[in-house]
Amino acid sequence: MRRAVSEFNPPQNGNPTNSPAANPLLTGPILPILLRFSLPNMVAMLATALAAIAETSYVGQFGAPALAGMALVFPFVMLQNMMSAGAMGGGVSSAVSRALGAGDVGRANVLAVHALWIGITLGLFYMVLMELLGPTFMAILGGKGEALAQAVAYGEVAFVGSVFVWIVNTLSSVIRGSGNMKVPSVTLFAVALAQVLMGGALGLGWGPLPQWGMRGVAAGGVLANLCGALFLWSYLSSGRAKIQLQVRRTTLDRKHLIDILRVGAVACISPLQTVLTILILTRLVATLGTQALAGYGIGTRLEFLLVPIAFAVGVASVPLVGMAIGAGQIARARKAAWTAAAVATAVLESLGLIVTLAPDVWSSLYTQDPSVLASAASYLMWAGPFYGLFGLGLSLYFSSLGAGKAIGPVIAGTLRLLVVALGGALLSYWQSPAWMIFALVGAGMAVYGLSTVWIIKITPWGEATRPRE
Template sequence: MSDAVVAEPRLVDADKQPLPSLKAPAKNPLLDHPILPTILRLAWPNVVALTAGAVVVIFETTYVGRLGTEALAAMALVFPFVMLTMTMSGGAMGGGVSSAIARALGAGDRARADTLAGHALLIAICFGLTFTVGMLTFGSMLLQLLGGRGNVLSQAQGYITVFFAGGVIPWLLNTFAAILRGTGNMKMPSAMQMAGAALQVVLGGVLGLGFGPIPQFGMPGVAAGTLIAFTIGTGVMGWYVFSGRARVRPQIKGFRIQRGMFFDILKVGAIACFNPLQGVLTLLIFTHMLAQYGTAVLAGYGIGARLEFMLSTLAFAVGIASVPIVGMAIGAGRIARARRVTWTGSVIAFGVVGLLGTLIAIFPDAWVSLFTNDAGVRAASRTYLATCAPMYAFLGLSTVAYFASQGAAKVLGPVLAQTARLVFVSVGGWWLLSIDASATSFFWLAAASMVLLGVLSALSVLLTPWGPKAGPVPEVRPVLS
């Protein structure tokens, strides 16, 4: 489907002769530089930062394991809720914030970008408080629904209580990062994410396990370490943004709520929040069904899912980088460039993630041997990787399509693609259980769902109009004295 491209108006005199430009406008790298180098330049800091985040997960699992098996089980219970908080505030609502600011800057409206930043922080505070009240009120019930009992439930509750008591902090952290990314600044948020990762590992380990005069606080200590690291990162980025060093400065003095500003952010961010929610729900349903085939199969799947998480960070890095590039192109009326950015990023993610996934499918022991020597687990993991790992390419494709659509403020299509995957896994899994299919059949179901998500996400970008409706472009005439 074609898009209308908005032409830039020209200044003309009374005889309709073009007036000479007195000064060439300064080039915007995100609008004028070649696409591939621009994507790579913005993506590499994200790759480093997201890799640091993955390393945190590994270290955290290691020292939580020293607290005992029950602590590991408790961490497994709380992990979906923590991840939902981070993905909603960062990738979903954060994408809406970055998109709105990038589109405003692309249109040359700095004042609007400043106002949007202020509204974004208010949204973060409201959502953070909602998560705090919701998890402190219903967290115990949700943990029990996931199977938490006895000491496992008690330790999970300790983590939830501490972490979500400061639920506003991760929302503010990711919102400041989104504001900066909307201006095209990827280095500052990535640097803070790496520094925060190091702090999180140290503080979580010290407070969780104890060190010297510091007693062992267990799971609440691990949560406190994470929250302290997030608080420091929030303070540094907040100072950077409000000091005027960023391209935008949130307007606080004389702040007045404007519904249009909320709408500009929420029309992307609120809809995008359904994407991680559906992703977590799909994971929980699939895991629940697969658990019926025994511990070895479930553990083998878990090892493969870790690889999926690691490789997805590469696609996330490219996707996050595409948001401000696409958003500024849309704001400047350069629809064709926005689409070229999307397809270029999609090819990068599809190729890189697919290549690495295929290599692991051919040589699965290079990954599996890092986690287990159990013969049953290794066999299940090899089967899963041989079936699904090459299809991770389609997850890379869907990730970039999702983020690029945020930049274009047209995110409904990729969200509906995730809905289709959720329905496909639920119905397909129910049917496989009804015919007593093997665990391998479930692995094929997972692989097919990845292809479905990638293809539908790409089609949504292809078929959704990104440009404004075609219409006559008014001629701009200067007032001649």
């Protein structure tokens, strides 16, 4: 597809406004662009997190078994979102932005179609996997009785919509790769709002609607993502976007699939590591009693709101890094990565220190039980100071995807998983107190952040090329 005339650098007319050098993402000041990109992403990610919290509040009205069922199915919902939006989505944004940075819009258009088919295929695979084996997975996690039945009821409906989730996140990533953060952010915000409204209406039976319980709450998410998928598909096909989705005119080519998958497929290992780390820690803390588990749950709930901040900054760096790599501006790509890392670290470390010094500011929102508050305070005292390093690693993870170098952050995630797994085994053998497990959480975050920095420093991102005239 290199034969297609580039919108950025057409060889015939030499219009300077269309050259890569005129692209503001390749010439403008990095920090203002990064902050402008991060804010809409942050709003959209926080809206998605709040939608999940709203769903939990609806499910709470169905009783304790439904809440327990939601806890069983939630890791698989989270894994799907992390893989489609962050990992494979990062690979998609990386490929598109590198093509645009090289001045090849035709190739970027072709990559968008290949990304769509990858998203559809993986969405269908995830749907079939969870519909067939979801009950078994949730039983392995300890689900039984009514809790397992409620989890299965939610999953049977929710995972029918997996393909819509993958399409929404894939097409959002295509648009982000072009440097447009507004459209995907507004779309994801609208999807989250629709999920809250439709999930409540169908689950709780608002107005004349019947009360469908867990299935109704799940159906709200399916319908919301269906609407989001249709809108983004229409937007990219309409000619209004920088990237054009020309499905019928594009033939699948193995080299374009590989360009996306060589980053996205490797990056998908990272969400698996994250979920496995959470499961190991949850199992460790659960052996220490209800109060310890409740305190741990309050702490991790805060992290569920902090992660979107690092995600927003990291995703904002992908087009900056990717276009710079495509244009051969290696120094600018690295500067964008370190700038994003500094912003994410500063924000998350500030919030981490606040809850370390005043844990009840957060914990008292959920409980007044003195023993649970004490457990949550212990968790935040050991984990809070390391939130900045966690944000550092997560931001650099996305910047690495923009550079097409996914393996480094995956190695860092593996080191974190090993620290938690081996440390957890020793602490379990020694029957250690809760604070030592909480300290292990902080140690894992520190290992992840610092090892990511070291790996990125020693990983070459390509060779610089002379800018085009």
